[in-house]
Amino acid sequence: MDLLLAGFGTGLAAIVGGACAPRRARVVVAGTLSALAAFLVGVAGVRVLAGGAAVHGSFSGVLPFTTVRLRLDALGASFISTVALVVAAASLFSIGYSRGPSASRTAVALQSLFALALLVVPAAGDVTTFLTSWETMALTSLALLLVDHDRPAARAAALWYAAMTQAGAAAITLGLLVTSGRAHSSSLFAPASSHLGAGALGAVAFCLTAAGFASKAGAVPLHVWLPRAHPEAATPVSAMMSGAMTALGLYGLARVDLGLLGGLARGWWIGLLVVGALSALFGALHAVTSTDLKRLLAYSTIDVMGVGLTALGAAGALHSLRGAAATLVVGVLVLVAAHGAFKALLFLAAGLVERASGTRDLDLLGGLAGGMGRTTALVAVAVASAVGVPLGAGFVGEWLVVEGLVGALGRSGAGGVVIALVALVAIALTSGLTAVAMVKLLGIGFLGRPRGDGARDAREHLGITTFSLGLLAVATVALGTVPGPVVAALARAAGVALGTPAGAPGGSLDTVSLGAVATALRPLALVTGAAVATAVVVVLARFGSRTVRSAIAWACGRADLDPRMQYTATSFAEPLQRVFADVLRPDVDLVVSHEEESREIERVLAYQSRVDDAVERGVFRPLVRAVDAVGRRARWIASGSVHRHLAYGFAVLLVVLVVVR
Template identity: 35%
Template structure:
C-alpha cells in the first residue's frame, strides 16, 4: 500500500476516535482523556514515521491517490511530495507532543466533553490540508480545521472574553476561506480544473498571478497571523485549553504557511520581483509589531500568542527573500532563504509548544495567567521552570539552541541581497534585516521579563506560594521537546540536508550538503563568507562554564556564607516591593508606546491629608484594531440597524423584493452576455 494510503488510514482513525469520543465519555469518563489522547498520539506517530521515511527517501512516496469523493468530475486527490512530507512531520510531531502532554493536563480540564470530540478531528483536518492535491479537498479540509479549532476555543464559552474570541476567530476564518476560494478559482481558470497538477501546468497571466498572491496573503496570512490580519490570534489562542493553544500556535499557523508556500511557490508560476517587496514588508512589520505587543502583555498565554505573530513575521521575511532570489534566477540564495524559513517554522513549532505547555502547567497549578500574580515558581515547579527557561532561550535565538540557527541563516541570506539587480530590493532587504535584528533583541527582553516575573523572586499571591510541579506526562513532554531543540541546534546539518528536496522542488536549487562538513559546521554559501558549528559552540559553553566553576571554587573561600540577597536598597520582604512586569516594560513603553500603542497614563495623586489612595491607570490601544476593524464593525452595525425593518415586512413585500432581485440579476446577465 502506498504511503499516502497509510496516511489516510491514520486520518480515518482520527475521525473514528472523534466519533467514538462521546460514547467513551459517557461510559468511561475517568479514563476517557487517557484513551482518546493516547489513540491520537498513536495515529500521529504513524503519520510521522511515514512522513519522515518519505522525506528521507526511505520509501517511495508514490503518485496521487484519487478517492471517489468530493466533486463528481474530479474526485478527492491526495499526494505526498517533499513539501507535504516536511509539514506532515511538523504537524504530527506537534500532534504527538500535545496528545501526550494532554494525558496529564487533560485530567484538570473542567469541560472535557467540549474538547475531546473535536481534538482528533482537528488533527485530522490539519493532516488533510497538507496532503490534499486538489482545491476542493484542500478547502474542505481547511474549513474543517478552522471549525474544529473554533469549537475548542469556545470550550469555556461561559467567559464573555472567550465568546468574543470565538466570534472574531470565526469571522476571520470565514474571510480567509473566501480569499482562498477566489485564489483557487483564478488558478483553475475557465476550464475549472481544480487539481493541483493542472494548475501547476497551466499558464497564468501576470495579473492573475499577482492577484493570487494578494488573495493568499489575505487567506493564508489571516490564519498564520500576519499583520494586520492577526487580531484574532491573541484572542483565540489564550482562550483554548493549553494543549490546543500549543497546536494552534505551533502547528496550525504552520499549516497556513504551508498553504501560502504551496500556492505561491508551486502553483502560481514564476514570481515577479515585486512580490518579494510585499511579502518582505508585511513580514518585517509583523515581526516587530508582534514582539512589541508581546513585551507589553501581562497575560502569559496572550504574550506567547503575540510572540507567535513575531515568529510568523520572521518566516515570511525568509519567504520574501526566497521570492526575490527566485525571481532573479539566483537558485543558491533562494534555496538558502527558503530552507531558513522552513527551518524556522519547524523550530518555532518546537519551542512554542514547550512554552504553551509550561503556561498550561502554571495555569493548572495556580489558576492564574497574569504574571503579576505569580513569582517564585522556580522553587515550587522546578521541572516546569527549567523546561520553560530552555524554551525562552530557544525563542530568544540564543546559541546553541535551534532558534539561533534558523535566524542566523535568514541573516546570511540577507547579506546576499547586494547581488539583486533591483534598487528597491537593495534598500528594502537591509531594512528588513535591521527589523529582524531589532525583533530578535526585543524577543530577548520579552522572555527575560516573562521568565523572571513568573518564576523568579517571591510569590505574589497565595496561589503561587502553594503551587506544585507539573505531572510526569507534562514535564516529560516538555523535557523531550527541549532536548530536540538542543539536538537540532547542535546538529542542524541533518535538518538542512533533509530540506534539500523541498528547495529543489520549489526554487530549482539546494544548499550545499552540510552533514559531511568538518566539525559538523554549516556553510550556507561558501566557507569564505561564513560558517557556524553548533557542536563547537556547545562544547565551548560547557568547557568555559566548567572552568569558571572550578576557578571560583579554587580561589574563593570554601566556607559557606549565608547573607540576605541584594535587595536594591529596599530590605522590605513584602513581595509587592519587587520589580514588576509593568516596570520591566516601562522603558520600551515610553519609547514606543505613543507610536505603536497610543499609550496614556492617568495619575491621581491626592493632596496631603487626603486618605484616598493614589492611582496610576495605564491604557494601551491596538492601533490595527482601531484603524481597520472597529470602523468596519461600526459600518456593519449601522447597516444592520438600517435594514432591521426588513424583518417586519409582509409576505407581499417579500415577494416583491424577490421579484425585483430576480429581474436585476437577469438584467446583469443580459448585459454581461
C-alpha cells in the same frame, strides 16, 4: 503511503473514540489515539524528508462529488513533521490536563478532528482536498473556541476568529480557483516552469491566496483574531493553533505562492516582505508590553510568523539568486519547526501555570521556580530557543535567514540590496524585542519571588503533562545542537518550493554549511566548547577560592527584600512602552489618593497601563461600526410582514424570468 493512511485512520479512530468512549476513558482514548496518529504521520513525513520518494494516492468515494487526492513531497513532509510533533505533544498533554468543558464528548471529538485536519492539510494533493481539510481545520478550531462559551471573552474571540478565518478561507478559495482555472488542473503541484503568476490574473491570485494564508499566520493587519483566539482556547488547542495552524499559513504561501505562481512580478513579493516585517515588529512590541502570559505568547507567534513572512517575501523577490532564496526558504522551514516545538511547549506550560496558580497575569506571578521547578527548567529551554541565542533551535532558523539576506547583499543589484537591508534591519530589531519579551516571560513570570497567593502556592504534578513538555524540549534542544541533518533534509523541501535544489545549504552531523558563502555553523563544537569552559570555571571556582561568603544577590545591602520591590511585567516593559508610545498608544491611568489630613501626603498610587491593539482600534472597530450602521439602516427591509417577504421572492422570480429569457 501505507504509513500515512494508517496515521489518518488512527486519527479517525481517535475522533470515534472521543465521541463514543465512556466519560472516564474518553480523554485517554482520544489523546492516545491522536498522539499515535501524529506519530505515524510524522514517521511518514520524516521518511519522505530523509530521502524517500514523494508518496501519493487518490481515493474516490470518501467525499461526495470529488476524489480525495493525497500527495506528500519533501515540502509537505517538512511541515507535516512539525505539525505531527506539536499534535502528538498536545494530545498527550490533554490526557493529563483536560477536564470540565474541554473534556466533554463534543470537545474531545472536535479536538481529535482538529488534530487530524492539521495533519491532512500538508498532505493534500489537489485543490478540493486542500480546501476541504483547510476549512475543517478552521471550523473545528472555531468550534473548540466555543466549547467554553459561558465566558464572554471566549465568545468575543470566537466572533473575531470566525469572521477573519472565513474571510481568509473565501479569499484562498477564490485565489485557488483562479489559479487552477488558468492551469486547467486542480493539482497543487505545478511543473517547475509554470507561469501561473504572470499577468494581472496572477497578481489577483497572489493577492487573494497571500491574504488568506498570511491572515492564518497572523500578518498585520489581519492578525486581530490571533491574540484573542489563542489565549481563549483550551491549552492543548491553543498549543496546536499556535505551533501548527499558523505554520500552515506559511505552508500555503510556500506551496501555492512560491511553488505555483511562477513569473509573478517582484513588487508583490516585496509587498509581502514589508507586511512580514511590520508584523514581526508589531508582534514583538506587543509581546513586550503584554502582561497576560498567553497573550504574550500569541503576540510572539505573530512576531515569529512575521519573520517567516519577511523571509518568504525576500525569497520570492530574490528568486533569481538561487543560493540566497534557497537559504531563506530553508531558514523559514527551520524556524517553523523550532517555533512549533518551543511555542507549543510555552503554551502548554502556560496552561499548567494557569491551572496551578489560578492566573495568567504576569504581574501576579513570579517565583514559580520554587514550586514548579521542572516546568520552569523546561520553559527556560524553550525561552532560550525563542530568544535566538546559539544552541537554541530558533537561532538556527534566524541564522539561516540572516545569512540568506547577507548573501544577497553582495550578489544583487541596488533593488536587491535595499530589500535585503530592510529585511535585515527589521529582523534585527525584532530579535532584540523578542529577547526582551522572553526574558520578561521567564524572569518576571517564573523567577524572583511570588507576587500573588496563587503563585506562592503553585505546585506541579509530574505526569504525562510534564512528559509532553519534555518531549518538546528534547526536540528543541536536538534541533538547536544537531541541526545539520535537519537542514540537509529541509534543503530538499526548499528545492520543491523553488523548483530547483541549486544553492541550498547543506549539513552533516556537526556542521551546517551554506552553499553560496563559505560560512558554516558548528553547534556541536560550540556545545563542547561551552561544556569545557563551564568545567574549567567550576574547577577553578572549586580550587581557586576557599572562602565562600553567602549574601542575597542584588540586594543593595538590604536584607529585607519584599516581593513588591521586584520588577513587575508592567514596570519591566515600561521603558520600551515609553520609547514606542507613538506606535503602541498605551492607555495609562495614574490614580493618586491622598491622606485625609493632608493633601501633601499620598496614600495610594495606582498605576495602570493597557495597550490596546492599535490596528483593531484604528481599522477594525470603525469597520465594524460602519457595517453595524448599514445593518441598522437596512432593518426596514425586513419589517416582519409575511407579505412583504413573499413579495420580495415574487419580484425576484419575475426579474429572473425576464432577465434569463
